[in-house]
Amino acid sequence: MAQSKERTPVRPKKRFHHGDLREALITATRELLIEHGPDGFSLADACRRAGVTTAAPYKHFRDKQEILEEIVLRGFAELTAANAKAVAEGGPGTIRGITAMGISYLDFAVGQPAVFRLMFGHKSELKQAKQVDESGRQCLKHVIDEVASYSRKHGHSADAEAIALRLWTFVHGASSLELDGDYQRVARGLDVRKMIADVTSKLLLAGPDKRAPARGGPR
Template identity: 35%
Template structure:
């Protein structure tokens, strides 16, 4: 019996997962600029045409990685809020810490997710996943600012949403870029500022009992 071709080793869903895993590995090593469908196919052990067959284009495959990113971010935000208990300020701070934890744990996904030029934002699933992650932050800010569910955000609440997102997003980028290495008491690369300075920053910016 002749040897199986690489494609015959996979079921449909298994091949998709293998290509997504290969794409993440490439992104981690080379960044989005170094990503190619051909290299993803090579790492997955399939024909060069297989990724395009399943995902349509490089943007299609990268969109699947970004979709996973937003879904994972949503879980990290929920976990962070849960660590804050029932106190609205602590839940908001916990979400900020969860955001940076996500970026540390999944840097390839994080650095891709907001690349408008490389993703298919016409994909309804990607838009929904991004909106779900944003809704977690919005709900935490509503509780912190006392804005009831279903009501439009007032100026103070909208400002808090955008400021909180900007702070933790920028912190995450600086951390991943190694800008904090060597600062603090722990060894470089261990993220000591995530555990010490970031909570203090968030507590200082959004203390208990907003006015």
């Protein structure tokens, strides 16, 4: 949109009309999420950080949840972009590229644990469920496309979607366990990135089920 920031100094001083409170609140909330986790966060804190009273946010958001949803949406966009970049650098349609994408997923989760948890957490109170769903779908689509690309290149007519779902599942599990510190308390020396690389290869190379016992439900 149009930007209208002409005479703004370095930081908006006491201007009584904070210029862009919406953005300020979002970034403040994000910072607090990083600092105190998804629970230790309070809207009032974000207000203080942005230099406004606790009633101010309600001119920009319906309620607290709506701020979080905005952050979730941006999180999905960011994750999708990071994945795309990783696969582009690692080599599209290659094991390396797909592995890089998985590790990018992990890095995002570890880098922004609170946002990651919000993105995949409690969706019971969503008001923009549709947008969030679409973001998530978009995010997974890249994985599927890459796997399909790889499969096509290597001849075996694997069900790309099924394999992509397995990869996603594994990488998501690894990210969750790593970010929650669960590996550290049961397997201290684990190299998660290597594990992701190994299993990605294995799941891709294994291809479709060689010994699939009577696949019941056709999609």
